[in-house]
Amino acid sequence: MDSIWALFIPFVIYTWTRSRKRYPPGPKRLPFIGNLLDIPTRHAYEKFAHYSKDLNSDIIYLDAVGVPFIVLNSLEACNDLLEKRSNVYSSRYHQTMAYELIDGKRIFPMLPYGDEWRESKKIMMKHITAPANQEPIFSTITQFIRKSLLPNLLMAPADFLVHIRNGVGGSIISLTYGLPIKRVDDPWIEVAEQSMHCLTSAAVPGKYAVDVVPALKHLPEWLPGAGFLREAKEWKRTFARLFEEPFKAVKKGMVDGTVQPSFLSRSLEEISDMPDQERLERVIENPLLGGTDTSVTAVTNFVAMLLLFPDIQSKAQAEIDIVIGRHRLPELEDKTKLPYLSAVLKELLRWKPIVPSGLPHMTSEDDIYKDYYIPKGAIVMGNNWAIMHDEKIFPNPSKFDPTRFLTASGQLRHDNKIPDPEVVATFGFGRRICPGINIGLASFWLSAACILACFNVTPELDDEGKPITPKIEYVGKEIVSHPEPFRCQITPRDPEATALVQAEYDESSEYI
Numbered sequence: 311m312d313s314i315w316a317l318f319i320p321f322v323i324y325t326w327t328r329s330r331k332r333y334p335p336g337p338k339r340l341p342f343i344g345n346l347l348d349i350p351t352r353h354a355y356e357k358f359a360h361y362s363k364d365l366n367s368d369i370i371y372l373d374a375v376g377v378p379f380i381v382l383n384s385l386e387a388c389n390d391l392l393e394k395r396s397n398v399y400s401s402r403y404h405q406t407m408a409y410e411l412i413d414g415k416r417i418f419p420m421l422p423y424g425d426e427w428r429e430s431k432k433i434m435m436k437h438i439t440a441p442a443n444q445e446p447i448f449s450t451i452t453q454f455i456r457k458s459l460l461p462n463l464l465m466a467p468a469d470f471l472v473h474i475r476n477g478v479g480g481s482i483i484s485l486t487y488g489l490p491i492k493r494v495d496d497p498w499i500e501v502a503e504q505s506m507h508c509l510t511s512a513a514v515p516g517k518y519a520v521d522v523v524p525a526l527k528h529l530p531e532w533l534p535g536a537g538f539l540r541e542a543k544e545w546k547r548t549f550a551r552l553f554e555e556p557f558k559a560v561k562k563g564m565v566d567g568t569v570q571p572s573f574l575s576r577s578l579e580e581i582s583d584m585p586d587q588e589r590l591e592r593v594i595e596n597p598l599l600g601g602t603d604t605s606v607t608a609v610t611n612f613v614a615m616l617l618l619f620p621d622i623q624s625k626a627q628a629e630i631d632i633v634i635g636r637h638r639l640p641e642l643e644d645k646t647k648l649p650y651l652s653a654v655l656k657e658l659l660r661w662k663p664i665v666p667s668g669l670p671h672m673t674s675e676d677d678i679y680k681d682y683y684i685p686k687g688a689i690v691m692g693n694n695w696a697i698m699h700d701e702k703i704f705p706n707p708s709k710f711d712p713t714r715f716l717t718a719s720g721q722l723r724h725d726n727k728i729p730d731p732e733v734v735a736t737f738g739f740g741r742r743i744c745p746g747i748n749i750g751l752a753s754f755w756l757s758a759a760c761i762l763a764c765f766n767v768t769p770e771l772d773d774e775g776k777p778i779t780p781k782i783e784y785v786g787k788e789i790v791s792h793p794e795p796f797r798c799q800i801t802p803r804d805p806e807a808t809a810l811v812q813a814e815y816d817e818s819s820e821y822i
């Protein structure tokens with residue numbers, strides 16, 4: 311009997327205390343499951359933005375089976391909390407499946423706020439921002455676009471999705487490990503993709519009961535319903551390949567002198583005489599890979615946009631032709647001279663945010679905001695999509711209109727009246743902001759400029775030779791929002807463009 315009271319009394323106190331706190335408004339909660347049914351598995355960010363409209367509040371509260379879940383649907387709320395109070399809003403939610411069972415804690419984007427995360431981010435920022443590393447980083451990106459992406463598009467245009475992965479994703483992997491990357495079918499790219507797929511599939515919020523009831527991880531694997539444990543075991547093995555295989559290859563290559571300097575080799579040299587080397591080795595492995603999927607998606611979105619808006623394609627090509635001419639490929643230094651292209655890319659980041667829900671943060675202390683109580687341990691989502699589709703800031707937000715970033719004379723606006731998607735929300739917030747912004751933007755801009763300079767992207771033709779209306783779909787289920795595979799024609803603009811691409815192509819080299 312005593313034990314029943316022992317359980318009952320804390321429950322009553324908890325429920326009473328909770329009912330007296332003023333949480334932000336949210337949809338009505340059901341007993342036990344809370345708002346689980348109000349969190350859709352597809353395009354959740356759009357639904358969350360609608361809740362804000364219905365409830366007339368830019369901050370909403372949902373109860374995900376007992377876990378407090380706060381969505382910030384305005385730039386103001388994101389700035390107030392994720393930026394200005396980032397000492398409280400910078401942790402990560404501990405998802406048992408992804409963090410523990412798959413071993414996601416091996417990469418620092420998943421680490422909670424604390425010393426281990428701080429150390430890893432410091433090492434990474436140092437590598438990315440060191441003046442001596444700028445030239446090699448941008449040169450690697452340029453080489454991959456010129457020697458992999460463009461010639462592959464010329465030779466096998468139908469496989470453009472694979473070429474973007476090789477040319478854009480390959481440059482990030484090369485920057486991470488310094489290992490030679492094959493122009494086509496590179497095994498390291500495959501290892502990275504498979505491993506990241508395991509992690510992102512395991513990290514989908516609400517997918518696994520073990521994230522809500524962590525004790526389920528102790529079930530015997532053979533028990534009916536414990537299939538997730540068998541899945542986790544398999545995924546953990548695949549995820550581990552991302553660490554063990556390239557890491558061994560880099561260490562060996564450093565001894566043989568066969569690897570290029572990379573993030574990993576520089577960090578290993580730096581930490582070799584530190585006392586806690588093992589822990590540091592664990593957290594420096596792979597941080598750049600957070601950038602592979604995102605950077606590849608940015609360029610895939612760009613090709614989809616060219617297909618949907620031929621007038622914008624022609625206008626951006628005309629600008630490149632006038633400013634750069636047809637005798638050379640665009641270079642990163644040309645960026646400031648091409649305002650229309652910059653406006654197109656900003657608009658694309660706004661119109662189709664790459665990480666529409668942002669990466670959830672978690673509070674490490676209780677907080678009060680606008681008289682609302684925000685508990686410690688709450689998942690806090692800065693809704694990038696809601697910010698970028700806020701009609702008060704971006705009138706007619708579903709229209710793709712690059713001119714919203716331009717003055718009447720066609721120059722980029724610098725009046726601070728609308729937020730710049732290259733600076734705001736796209737790369738997250740506060741202390742957790744993406745460390746790879748410069749790399750991501752450079753590879754996005756240069757890939758876009760080079761594709762425009764050399765190719766026309768047009769719809770496929772039907773049997774009668776008529777263009778097939780393009781249909782680009784986003785499933786909106788994963789953290790990074792990719793378009794579903796689509797088809798199009800990618801053809802060189804003219805013989806000059808073909809010659810420019812071929813001039814960079816070294817037939818005799820299998821590797822970049």
Ligand code: HEM
Nearest residue numbers: 419598600601604664665669737738739742744746749750
């Ligand atoms: C267009 C390309 C990219 C986009 C849209 C993007 C977006 C993001 C977003 C939204 C976050 C979450 C920030 C937050 O929690 O508030 C993030 C984190 C991160 N990104 Fe990127 N990213 C891109 C490219 C890159 C690149 C190229 C790298 C590596 C060189 C990179 C490495 C990381 C890492 C390590 C984190 C975790 C930071 C932390 O937890 O402290 N990203 N990124």
